[in-house]
Amino acid sequence: MTVAPTLPGAVTVRVPAKVNLELRVGPRRPDGYHSLATVYQAVSLHDEVSVARWDDWQVVPTGTYKSLIPTDGDNLAVRAARLVAERWSVDEALSIRIDKDIPVAGGMAGGSADAAATLVACDQLWGLGLDRDDLAELAGMLGSDVPFPLAGGNAMGSGRGEQLAPVLARGTFHWVFAISDTGLSTPEVYAECDRLRERDGVEVPEPHVSPELMAALRSGDPAALGAALHNDLEPAAFSLRPRLRELRDAGVEFGALGGIVSGSGPTVAFLTESHEAALDLSVSLAASDLCRDLRRAKGPVHGAHVVATPRD
Ligand code: C5P
Numbered sequence: 001m002t003v004a005p006t007l008p009g010a011v012t013v014r015v016p017a018k019v020n021l022e023l024r025v026g027p028r029r030p031d032g033y034h035s036l037a038t039v040y041q042a043v044s045l046h047d048e049v050s051v052a053r054w055d056d057w058q059v060v061p062t063g064t065y066k067s068l069i070p071t072d073g074d075n076l077a078v079r080a081a082r083l084v085a086e087r088w089s090v091d092e093a094l095s096i097r098i099d100k101d102i103p104v105a106g107g108m109a110g111g112s113a114d115a116a117a118t119l120v121a122c123d124q125l126w127g128l129g130l131d132r133d134d135l136a137e138l139a140g141m142l143g144s145d146v147p148f149p150l151a152g153g154n155a156m157g158s159g160r161g162e163q164l165a166p167v168l169a170r171g172t173f174h175w176v177f178a179i180s181d182t183g184l185s186t187p188e189v190y191a192e193c194d195r196l197r198e199r200d201g202v203e204v205p206e207p208h209v210s211p212e213l214m215a216a217l218r219s220g221d222p223a224a225l226g227a228a229l230h231n232d233l234e235p236a237a238f239s240l241r242p243r244l245r246e247l248r249d250a251g252v253e254f255g256a257l258g259g260i261v262s263g264s265g266p267t268v269a270f271l272t273e274s275h276e277a278a279l280d281l282s283v284s285l286a287a288s289d290l291c292r293d294l295r296r297a298k299g300p301v302h303g304a305h306v307v308a309t310p311r312d
Contacts, residue, residue, distance in 0.1 A: 007052035007095055011125045012308035015049065015117035015149050016042040016301050017108040019175065019262050019269045021217070021225065024207030025232040028194055033144070033160040037207035039167060039217070042152040043175055043299035045102050047110060048307070049077060049117035051125050054095035057082075061098055068104035080115040080142055084122040087138070094122075103295065105183025107263030112145035113304070120150070120304045136164070145263075152303025154217060156209060171220025172298050173271060174278040176256070178285055179293040180247045181266040184240060189264040192236035207232075226257025226271045237265035244268060247290040254284040 006012060018040045026035035047063070057078060061069035069075070073082075077096050085092065096118060102110035119138055123130045130138075132150070139146035144161035154167040197204060216224035238245045244261060247268050251259040255277065256270035268291075272278040278296045285294055 010052035013117040026207040063099040106267035116149040169217040
């Protein structure tokens with residue numbers, strides 16, 4: 001793997017991926033978003049974002065999934081940096097290097113993680129002294145999934161997913177992430193969820209996180225957590241990508257404690273008993289022809305943090 005060199009004077013921030021342990025989708029709101037009740041867990045797949053002053057705006061992709069990173073102004077990291085520059089009247093352009101190890105468009109919030117990392121990096125580079133609330137506000141403006149990677153750990157999300165509250169949890173959980181298919185677009189999956197609900201005449205209540213999931217997190221018991229995993233977007237993801245259901249069923253048959261589509265998919269997240277069980281499950285899934293990429297990770301892990309500054 002060739003790694004693009006970090007520019008002199010760069011600030012580097014490391015940021016985790018997430019999995020939604022529970023994702024309850026409420027009614028569609030007048031603004032087009034859905035009210036959510038969700039529990040996020042940050043997991044040990046990380047991107048690293050480095051920002052440095054440059055003559056013009058540029059994105060330098062590197063890492064495992066570098067070919068899948070958009071390099072234009074649509075990149076959420078560029079939008080994050082421009083938002084900070086605008087708000088604090090900083091008249092400078094940046095080179096933004098994204099070292100990508102979080103699967104792209106998989107429902108693991110990789111793009112959102114990069115935006116969160118960019119906010120933290122710009123704050124440090126430009127010496128703005130932003131506090132957690134400032135950063136969370138900017139993050140919420142960029143996307144529903146952007147505030148969580150700032151916090152990391154486990155957190156409950158409400159509103160459209162951007163309003164966070166801490167969750168009492170114990171223990172470390174071992175995951176296998178199976179990537180079966182090309183990316184699913186988040187708006188497409190929500191639209192399919194609406195379509196299926198309308199077709200079936202489902203009355204959609206305001207969403208709530210289940211007491212079973214909260215109890216499982218408090219106890220640190222992976223079997224209880226495996227049984228409590230839930231994603232309301234799963235039927236929509238299965239409808240758009242029928243092979244995902246086969247993949248989920250295969251993982252559970254191979255011994256996972258639970259398996260769910262991660263966020264809006266198409267990655268399927270499997271919870272296992274231990275590090276060794278995760279290795280065994282990876283071997284079984286690799287031997288099936290149901291997925292094209294497998295990643296192991298543990299959670300929870302810390303949120304976005306600076307790992308290198310110009311003084312290092
Ligand atoms: O907030 P973000 O830009 O990540 O959302 C992407 C899309 O996902 C939205 O445009 C919307 O279609 C859908 N979405 C939703 N309800 C949410 C979060 C996202 O409908 N709570």
